[in-house]
Amino acid sequence: AQRVTQPEKLLSVFKGAPVELKCNYSYSGSPELFWYVQYSRQRLQLLLRHISRESIKGFTADLNKGETSFHLKKPFAQEEDSAMYYCALWHPNAGGTSYGKLTFGQGTILTVHP
Amino acid sequence: DGGITQSPKYLFRKEGQNVTLSCEQNLNHDAMYWYRQDPGQGLRLIYYSQIVNDFQKGDIAEGYSVSREKKESFPLTVTSAQKNPTAFYLCASSPPRRRYTEAFFGQGTRLTVV
Numbered sequence: 001a002q003r004v005t006q007p008e009k010l011l012s013v014f015k016g017a018p019v020e021l022k023c024n025y026s027y028s029g030s031p032e033l034f035w036y037v038q039y040s041r042q043r044l045q046l047l048l049r050h051i052s053r054e055s056i057k058g059f060t061a062d063l064n065k066g067e068t069s070f071h072l073k074k075p076f077a078q079e080e081d082s083a084m085y086y087c088a089l090w091h092p093n094a095g096g097t098s099y100g101k102l103t104f105g106q107g108t109i110l111t112v113h114p
Numbered sequence: 115d116g117g118i119t120q121s122p123k124y125l126f127r128k129e130g131q132n133v134t135l136s137c138e139q140n141l142n143h144d145a146m147y148w149y150r151q152d153p154g155q156g157l158r159l160i161y162y163s164q165i166v167n168d169f170q171k172g173d174i175a176e177g178y179s180v181s182r183e184k185k186e187s188f189p190l191t192v193t194s195a196q197k198n199p200t201a202f203y204l205c206a207s208s209p210p211r212r213r214y215t216e217a218f219f220g221q222g223t224r225l226t227v228v
Contacts, residue, residue: 009154034216044157044204044219086156090215099145099164101172102206102217106156 002027002091006105013077014113021072021108023061023087032090033070035061036104039083047072047085057081077112084109117141120205120220127192127199127227135190135223137205144209146188147217150174151202160203163188192225200227 003026013019025031035047048056050063050070061072070087086107092100118139127133137146148160159172163182177196182188188207192199205220 006156036217043221044206046216049216101147101159101162103159104149104157106154 002089002103004087004089004103004105006085006087006108008108009106010109010111012111012113015079016076019074019077019081019110019112021085021087021110023070023072023105025068025070025087025089027068027089027091029091031063031065031070033061033063034088034090034102035059035070035072036086036088037083038086044086077110079112079114082110082112118205118207118218118220120203120223122223123221125223125225127225129227130194132191132193133199133225135192135203135205135225137188137190137220138186139188139207139218140186141207141209141218142185143207143218144185145207146182147206147208148172148178148180148188148190149204149206151204151222157204160190199225201225 005024007022033050036044037047038044059074061070063070084107087105088102090102121136145164147162149157151157158174160178161169161172161180163169166185169180169182177193179191203223206217208215208217
């Protein structure tokens, strides 16, 4: 069965320090992975997706199929990065349909101190 | 203003009562989802619907019911059978399946049983 694990509930760093939020997944197929972010008093929103290989707000995430990981990284954290971060795995329904669902990890609360 | 709207923002319920949470979207999305967010447990999928008049149970469907009579609407009923209903509920929608489709979230409803 598909599963997403974020081992850290809380992560604290100082401004300017590197930050890495860990995500591991369990899935038998070819994974489609995302990072979502929820800032204080805002909606949960997409941060980035692995297929795009993009950098959003200085964050990057590389899919490592060997380690089944999709860790989120930023070389220099900023105070405005403080938020709840969720790793998510999209997987299709059985039967080869185009429909599916998103499974989320437990989330990591990142706090960046001044 | 396009988007996904949940109402009410806060809801109080007496034990033994059913209560219905509203979710409406004007994004013309086919798929809609209900998640429950609890501290330390992340987002857990309750129900999801890919098309009108069809829906599937998620991981924690017991004590909940849904309907999908219109594309725009996906109400969630929390029944008296739900043992621990106090939580933050999030509704989401996504467009017809394309590769790496993004999910859009509402602002949530906080339900408290008193």
